[in-house]
Amino acid sequence: MKHDYDTIKKLALEFRNERDWQQFHTPKDLAEGLTIEAAELLENFLWKTPDESRSPSAKTKKQIEHELSDILLFLIYLCHELNIDLFEAAADKIKHNAEKYPVEKSKGSNKKYTEL
Amino acid sequence: MKHDYDTIKKLALEFRNERDWQQFHTPKDLAEGLTIEAAELLENFLWKTPDESRSPSAKTKKQIEHELSDILLFLIYLCHELNIDLFEAAADKIKHNAEKYPVEKSKGSNKKYTEL
Amino acid sequence: MKHDYDTIKKLALEFRNERDWQQFHTPKDLAEGLTIEAAELLENFLWKTPDESRSPSAKTKKQIEHELSDILLFLIYLCHELNIDLFEAAADKIKHNAEKYPVEKSKGSNKKYTEL
Amino acid sequence: MKHDYDTIKKLALEFRNERDWQQFHTPKDLAEGLTIEAAELLENFLWKTPDESRSPSAKTKKQIEHELSDILLFLIYLCHELNIDLFEAAADKIKHNAEKYPVEKSKGSNKKYTEL
Numbered sequence: 001m002k003h004d005y006d007t008i009k010k011l012a013l014e015f016r017n018e019r020d021w022q023q024f025h026t027p028k029d030l031a032e033g034l035t036i037e038a039a040e041l042l043e044n045f046l047w048k049t050p051d052e053s054r055s056p057s058a059k060t061k062k063q064i065e066h067e068l069s070d071i072l073l074f075l076i077y078l079c080h081e082l083n084i085d086l087f088e089a090a091a092d093k094i095k096h097n098a099e100k101y102p103v104e105k106s107k108g109s110n111k112k113y114t115e116l
Numbered sequence: 117m118k119h120d121y122d123t124i125k126k127l128a129l130e131f132r133n134e135r136d137w138q139q140f141h142t143p144k145d146l147a148e149g150l151t152i153e154a155a156e157l158l159e160n161f162l163w164k165t166p167d168e169s170r171s172p173s174a175k176t177k178k179q180i181e182h183e184l185s186d187i188l189l190f191l192i193y194l195c196h197e198l199n200i201d202l203f204e205a206a207a208d209k210i211k212h213n214a215e216k217y218p219v220e221k222s223k224g225s226n227k228k229y230t231e232l
Numbered sequence: 233m234k235h236d237y238d239t240i241k242k243l244a245l246e247f248r249n250e251r252d253w254q255q256f257h258t259p260k261d262l263a264e265g266l267t268i269e270a271a272e273l274l275e276n277f278l279w280k281t282p283d284e285s286r287s288p289s290a291k292t293k294k295q296i297e298h299e300l301s302d303i304l305l306f307l308i309y310l311c312h313e314l315n316i317d318l319f320e321a322a323a324d325k326i327k328h329n330a331e332k333y334p335v336e337k338s339k340g341s342n343k344k345y346t347e348l
Numbered sequence: 349m350k351h352d353y354d355t356i357k358k359l360a361l362e363f364r365n366e367r368d369w370q371q372f373h374t375p376k377d378l379a380e381g382l383t384i385e386a387a388e389l390l391e392n393f394l395w396k397t398p399d400e401s402r403s404p405s406a407k408t409k410k411q412i413e414h415e416l417s418d419i420l421l422f423l424i425y426l427c428h429e430l431n432i433d434l435f436e437a438a439a440d441k442i443k444h445n446a447e448k449y450p451v452e453k454s455k456g457s458n459k460k461y462t463e464l
Contacts, residue, residue: 039267
């Protein structure tokens, strides 16, 4: 079976309901959880050069896949709890970024490029 | 237009190509960026109680939508750079979590519940 | 023996020199390491209420002590690499914060209190 | 006046008492705050190479000093709230690290060197 956002969301909510964990999933705690998983992702690249980070070992890549998955699951729970449409929000943010970083001023430069 | 993962991915890659920013997008830097955005998300809940975090103001909710979007964009770029299928990885992780946290031992408890 | 900042700094630099690890300690990597340790600290309080976080178990408290220590060690290395006097910088920052948050406007309020 | 840990701690507690902010300073929130500041520190090195991170501009260096100071202040508050002696904890952690990373096995290698 091929999975997509909606099928993963369904699995994630079922997983949580079976364990009665929604009670712990306040946005504050979910945001903590997401930050912790992001740092665990980052740990896979610590002390590596940027170039080395492009070629993780098979074992490290598996670990990265797990952390990216946890981050996605927290995104899904947060959007569900706060009633946010993630993809409409993202389309809006890309439009916002396009105005903030016009092509002619941004091309090939990492100056002032402190986010996105 | 209704957006989904694939249309957002397309927009995100176009945005990046137009600015010639792929050169800066090493996995190490993308993981840094994702962690930074996660912390910016968390900042919206700092000094708030878990209960207060359930009802953000309209302004705070907009900010949260922006941070969640940035996190999604970094997820998309990381999966693209490392050739990872995010949803297959997530399905695999949910299966892994289900074995790690059996329903009968985990129901309604936050004990040992230190991740997801 | 009673330890203080200077004796810990001396031990930390000796530890590093013996292992020839200074080569990996770029500010970028040290800042990554510090962020990772901060998230590991935070993990001790995940899914706990703010009140519960005041009374960690003995085992959790030991873990917290380890994470706070790692954070201190990264602070020490960063200040050493970038030639920063941490305590003069902190005195300056407290002065800065006192101007940003005047007592009469800030007393007992968490409004706009989004950083320290 | 030359500052040290104890004089900064005194200033930090006075600053907080004047604003009646201790009520917000649960360990959970302080750990969130510390993580947020760590990520703000990291932002100064995002999209930079490890080598570039060694030579921040004067403006960036000032920003780094501010973030390091905020991290120190959160460390101080956390140790105060949880009754932890930071320097004794750090001496203990260095001893622990020395056993975990014996010189002969660790010298000049970033292998398995996933924390401090």
